[in-house]
Amino acid sequence: MNTDLTPRITIMPNAERLARNCAAFFCRTAVESVARNGRFHVALSGGSTPRPMHRLLATPPYLTDIPWAHTHIYWADERLVTEDDPASNFGAAKKDLLDRLPIQKEHIHPMVSPRPPSEAAADYERLLAKSFGTDPPKLPIFDCIFLGIGQDGHTASIFPGDRTAVDTTRWVVAVNGGSPNVDRLTLTLAVLRQARCIVFLVTGSDKAETVQTILEQDRETLPPQWLASNDNQVFWFLDQDAARLLTGDTFRNEA
Numbered sequence: 001m002n003t004d005l006t007p008r009i010t011i012m013p014n015a016e017r018l019a020r021n022c023a024a025f026f027c028r029t030a031v032e033s034v035a036r037n038g039r040f041h042v043a044l045s046g047g048s049t050p051r052p053m054h055r056l057l058a059t060p061p062y063l064t065d066i067p068w069a070h071t072h073i074y075w076a077d078e079r080l081v082t083e084d085d086p087a088s089n090f091g092a093a094k095k096d097l098l099d100r101l102p103i104q105k106e107h108i109h110p111m112v113s114p115r116p117p118s119e120a121a122a123d124y125e126r127l128l129a130k131s132f133g134t135d136p137p138k139l140p141i142f143d144c145i146f147l148g149i150g151q152d153g154h155t156a157s158i159f160p161g162d163r164t165a166v167d168t169t170r171w172v173v174a175v176n177g178g179s180p181n182v183d184r185l186t187l188t189l190a191v192l193r194q195a196r197c198i199v200f201l202v203t204g205s206d207k208a209e210t211v212q213t214i215l216e217q218d219r220e221t222l223p224p225q226w227l228a229s230n231d232n233q234v235f236w237f238l239d240q241d242a243a244r245l246l247t248g249d250t251f252r253n254e255a
Helices: 015-037 051-057 089-096 117-132 189-194 205-216
Strands: 008-012 040-044 071-075 077-079 144-147 172-177 182-187 197-202 233-239
Touching: 008 015, 015 040, 015 051, 015 144, 015 197, 015 233, 051 089, 071 089, 071 117, 077 089, 117 172, 117 182, 205 233
Parallel strands: 008 233, 040 071, 040 144, 144 197, 197 233
Antiparallel strands: 077 182, 172 182
């Protein structure tokens, strides 16, 4: 049980160094999870920030050091668009990472679905139940979930002011919003909080004000502030631009 809810923060001088640090963290977490439980269940997110890390994971030494045969890859959220749409999280990850990995096709679990949003959410819940070997109300426990944040403070597809993915015992829900403003699937707050490890990757000065609000404001007004629990550890990997407004008094820099 985690008795220290203080987030662990690493600040790197630029996005390239950040990607390398995150890739090494991914590798270490995968190796430790497989040694402990015989498998590594990890959920990815989309956007431009994680793409350099994804590309690195498909190159040595990560290509050989990560136990891909025992790794299962999921998504924290997805826009319900076709795989070849530029907005598809799965489509981007497929190009950057998945097509280059020695991983079984059955271990890749995209949220892509041609079905109506509510039915697609129920389908993904059933997939999780089968893969994790558990059923509601018991929650699936991810070994690690990689997330980003939007300028508005959303994470996954949990948007400020929208309680759809918050006030529910569901594992996966359908929502609408964001940019582009499309139908989406997202893991719910309950599932995200259950993960053993939550990693936020954030770059760019346009996110600095949001990062400061999340990490230094006592009032919990934004979704990333709701994810820490007694059963997980939350890590923040920031470049200097994203961290430029932090005072340095409210966190431990673990770089």
